Amino acid sequence: MHGFLGPNGAGKSTTLRVLLGLLRSNGGSATVFGRDPWADAVDIHRDLAYVPGDVSLWPNLTGGETIDLLTRMRGGAEPARRDRLLREFELDPKRKARGYSKGNRQKVALVAAFARPAKLYILDEPTSGLDPVMESVFRAEVQRAQEDGATVLLSSHILSEVEQLCQRVTIIRAGRAVETGTLAEMRHLTRTSFRVATVAPSAQLAALPGVHDLHAEGDHLAFDVDTDALQPVLSALAAAGVSSLTAAPPSLEELFLRHYGDELPVLEEASAR
Amino acid sequence: MIRLILLQARRDRIFLTVWVLGITLLLFVSTAAVATEYGSDEERSQILGLALTTPALLALRGVPNGAGLGSAVFFQTFASYAVGVGLMNTFFATRHGRADEERGRRELVAATPTTRSASLVATLLLGLIANIVLGILAFLGFVAGGTDAQGAVVAALALALIGLTFLGVGALAGELVATSRAANGVGAVAVLGAYALRAIGDALGTPDFDALRLETAWPSWLSPIGWGEQTLAFTENRLGPLVLLLALALVAGGGALAVRSRRDLGASLLPERSGRAVARAGLRSPGGLAWRLHWPSLLGWAIGAALLGLVVGSLATVVANASENFPESIQVVLRSLAHGGRSDIIGVFVAAIAVLIGLMAAAAGIQAVLRAREEEADGRAEQVLGGPVSRPRWLLASVGIATVSVLVVLLATAVATFASFASAGDLDSGWRSVGQILVQAPAALVFVGIGALLIGALPRLSVGLTWGLFALAAVIGLLGGLLRLPDWVLDASPITSVPAVPFDSVGDAVLALGIAAAVAIVLALAGAALFHRRNVPA
Numbered sequence: 001m002h003g004f005l006g007p008n009g010a011g012k013s014t015t016l017r018v019l020l021g022l023l024r025s026n027g028g029s030a031t032v033f034g035r036d037p038w039a040d041a042v043d044i045h046r047d048l049a050y051v052p053g054d055v056s057l058w059p060n061l062t063g064g065e066t067i068d069l070l071t072r073m074r075g076g077a078e079p080a081r082r083d084r085l086l087r088e089f090e091l092d093p094k095r096k097a098r099g100y101s102k103g104n105r106q107k108v109a110l111v112a113a114f115a116r117p118a119k120l121y122i123l124d125e126p127t128s129g130l131d132p133v134m135e136s137v138f139r140a141e142v143q144r145a146q147e148d149g150a151t152v153l154l155s156s157h158i159l160s161e162v163e164q165l166c167q168r169v170t171i172i173r174a175g176r177a178v179e180t181g182t183l184a185e186m187r188h189l190t191r192t193s194f195r196v197a198t199v200a201p202s203a204q205l206a207a208l209p210g211v212h213d214l215h216a217e218g219d220h221l222a223f224d225v226d227t228d229a230l231q232p233v234l235s236a237l238a239a240a241g242v243s244s245l246t247a248a249p250p251s252l253e254e255l256f257l258r259h260y261g262d263e264l265p266v267l268e269e270a271s272a273r
Numbered sequence: 274m275i276r277l278i279l280l281q282a283r284r285d286r287i288f289l290t291v292w293v294l295g296i297t298l299l300l301f302v303s304t305a306a307v308a309t310e311y312g313s314d315e316e317r318s319q320i321l322g323l324a325l326t327t328p329a330l331l332a333l334r335g336v337p338n339g340a341g342l343g344s345a346v347f348f349q350t351f352a353s354y355a356v357g358v359g360l361m362n363t364f365f366a367t368r369h370g371r372a373d374e375e376r377g378r379r380e381l382v383a384a385t386p387t388t389r390s391a392s393l394v395a396t397l398l399l400g401l402i403a404n405i406v407l408g409i410l411a412f413l414g415f416v417a418g419g420t421d422a423q424g425a426v427v428a429a430l431a432l433a434l435i436g437l438t439f440l441g442v443g444a445l446a447g448e449l450v451a452t453s454r455a456a457n458g459v460g461a462v463a464v465l466g467a468y469a470l471r472a473i474g475d476a477l478g479t480p481d482f483d484a485l486r487l488e489t490a491w492p493s494w495l496s497p498i499g500w501g502e503q504t505l506a507f508t509e510n511r512l513g514p515l516v517l518l519l520a521l522a523l524v525a526g527g528g529a530l531a532v533r534s535r536r537d538l539g540a541s542l543l544p545e546r547s548g549r550a551v552a553r554a555g556l557r558s559p560g561g562l563a564w565r566l567h568w569p570s571l572l573g574w575a576i577g578a579a580l581l582g583l584v585v586g587s588l589a590t591v592v593a594n595a596s597e598n599f600p601e602s603i604q605v606v607l608r609s610l611a612h613g614g615r616s617d618i619i620g621v622f623v624a625a626i627a628v629l630i631g632l633m634a635a636a637a638g639i640q641a642v643l644r645a646r647e648e649e650a651d652g653r654a655e656q657v658l659g660g661p662v663s664r665p666r667w668l669l670a671s672v673g674i675a676t677v678s679v680l681v682v683l684l685a686t687a688v689a690t691f692a693s694f695a696s697a698g699d700l701d702s703g704w705r706s707v708g709q710i711l712v713q714a715p716a717a718l719v720f721v722g723i724g725a726l727l728i729g730a731l732p733r734l735s736v737g738l739t740w741g742l743f744a745l746a747a748v749i750g751l752l753g754g755l756l757r758l759p760d761w762v763l764d765a766s767p768i769t770s771v772p773a774v775p776f777d778s779v780g781d782a783v784l785a786l787g788i789a790a791a792v793a794i795v796l797a798l799a800g801a802a803l804f805h806r807r808n809v810p811a
Contacts, residue, residue: 017655020658020659022655022658022659022808022809022810023808023809024808041658041663041664042661042662042663043661045659045660045661045662046661048659050655050656050659052652052655052656052659054652055656056651056652056653056656057653058562058566058653060565060566060569061548061552061565062547062548062549062550064548064549064550064551064552065548065549065551065552065553065556065565066552067552068551068552068556068557069552069556069557069561069562070656070657070660072552072556072557072558073557073558073559073657073660073661073662074660074661076557092547093550093551094547094548094549094550095547095548096548109656122659
């Protein structure tokens with residue numbers, strides 16, 4: 001299970017389309033199952049399920065017809081599996097696609113992808129438009145696919161989603177991979193942002209390991225803490241006394257701005273060339 | 274209530290004005306045209322006599338009732354206006370009824386201190402006003418065209434009452450079904466069904482050649498448009514059918530009001546029809562998908578083509594009988610259209626019409642093949658190509674369905690034309706027409722090939738460019754001879770390559786057809802090859 005992270009416009013969908021052989025890369029190389037996705041697209045696609053980022057369905061076809069069309073081209077759905085997915089995603093297969101909301105269109109694409117087992121699932125922002133209950137159904141389904149030995153490539157711009165699901169992560173920015181590794185290796189990316197009203201002296205907090213970017217905002221202190229350094233910070237805060245506290249994982253955009261802000265102009269120049 | 278009416282009138286000020294004035298203008302112009310073209314009673318008797326022997330003309334036009342100017346206008350134009358007025362009213366009712374509800378606007382109005390049916394009452398009252406205005410303008414149009422006033426009153430009243438009837442039907446359709454699309458569909462089917470019923474009844478009617486009248490068969494009496502015709506305005510001026518129309522208008526409008534005041538917001542009398550939970554067995558490949566997406570359009574093309582075929586057959590006989598009186602100019606036009614050295618007038622006429630039928634088949638094919646580009650641009654192709662489907666196979670699936678479309682349109686027309694000649698006892702012309710229509714196939718397929726090539730080569734321009742080239746080729750093919758364009762320009766249009774049947778030289782004809790077919794195949798394969806090599810979506 002590999003997460004593919006990047007802000008909007010970073011080139012996530014383009015990369016996935018290259019892996020599908022829909023676009024020809026104009027530099028670098030890509031292999032899927034050890035083969036060239038452009039030349040061997042048909043063979044590769046037999047063992048591959050794809051959920052596009054912006055699901056566009058045939059307005060006159062019902063959800064059920066769409067699912068059947070897409071799975072039959074790969075060899076046909078397992079009926080029991082199809083029924084279970086329809087039930088769990090609470091999707092009415094008799095409605096015409098023009099009547100589906102964005103979330104329901106997404107569900108059609110997901111059911112079509114999971115109703116026939118594949119070796120590789122390429123999912124482009126698969127949870128956009130899903131409510132939290134459906135997101136958990138989706139997570140369960142992805143885990144089931146992994147237990148069957150499948151590989152999942154999941155693109156997203158939501159860090160927490162990738163954190164929950166993926167073992168490895170690649171982060172791209174302006175068309176370049178800027179980080180690749182296991183989540184443990186990337187721990188430094190997952191800092192928690194604190195905003196507290198406390199009497200603890202700022203110098204004492206700033207001296208703790210894993211505390212970054214400490215600064216005062218009015219009568220509040222704001223700082224980021226590495227995930228594995230949370231415990232000592234919390235102890236220090238508890239000892240000093242806290243009158244209000246908010247803690248939030250940093251958004252991906254913030255991370256990018258902080259970590260790659262300097263490189264941005266360079267990268268953009270490179271991609272413009 | 275006044276506010277609601279004003280609100281709807283304001284939202285509709287352009288649409289209603291255009292419809293009402295458009296119909297009135299059309300009515301005035303055609304009345305004046307009939308008055309100048311068939312100025313004397315003899316001329317009108319001649320054309321009416323011809324019509325009475327030709328069921329297809331009766332089906333298209335209406336009920337002849339005497340040779341007076343007003344009667345001739347009424348015969349020629351009433352049914353067509355009735356369709357225009359009917360559609361205006363059903364669309365109007367949906368726009369302020371189901372469409373408003375679908376978009377959530379009715380909810381806003383219903384939240385104010387008004388009754389549940391208030392907006393529908395406002396729509397019906399505004400529709401009533403619109404139809405009264407239309408009636409007055411129609412009366413003025415008839416009189417200005419030179420007809421007598423009494424008949425004009427009856428004809429205008431009939432039009433306005435047909436309008437009111439379909440206003441009620443449209444309102445009722447909005448209560449029956451849950452989407453504006455479906456409501457418009459039901460309304461349009463009601464109007465066209467009424468036209469078709471009277472077309473059948475009129476075509477099967479018993480002609481009275483002395484009085485130049487037609488006793489229509491019973492299907493006409495099932496149709497509100499048929500009732501309007503039965504007023505026999507300008508001769509008998511019957512008022513009984515008008516009462517029927519008024520009664521139906523009241524029943525339909527009242528029914529709509531009754532449902533509206535009892536139902537929930539967003540509900541409909543007929544529950545929304547749900548589709549298939551499981552796809553049919555055929556929907557498993559790009560070809561199956563292309564067929565599933567295109568067959569409703571193809572059905573429309575085929576029905577249109579068959580109707581055209583029926584008309585062609587019966588018209589050809591009329592043309593042949595009347596050809597001695599044809600001015601030289603019309604004969605020149607027909608011969609230039611026919612692109613062949615046919616000497617007999619039926620042959621020339623059929624060849625000329627076959628060119629049009631070929632263009633129609635080509636248009637059906639272009640529509641089918643360009644659907645592939647539409648699928649790509651709307652992001653749906655990606656999902657199919659994400660499966661184990663090669664790009665050439667995906668594009669050629671659409672080419673295949675386009676080819677089927679071309680052949681179906683041509684076959685439907687050929688069969689209908691043959692049936693129409695056969696019913697007149699002219700089997701020889703029937704067979705010849707079948708041949709003349711079917712030989713259009715390769716030329717029409719060339720356009721399908723052009724579409725496929727452009728999808729592969731210039732995807733973003735393909736739609737506009739394909740239709741543009743089609744229009745250009747059509748103009749060259751239809752008017753090239755008249756415009757005295759040089760030969761090489763004429764030869765550049767596939768349409769001019771179609772040989773005349775029976776072939777003057779079998780060898781040349783087979784060669785011409787073979788070249789066109791080969792060009793079509795090469796173009797389509799080149800398109801598939803180029804599509805194989807380019808990015809999707811592009």
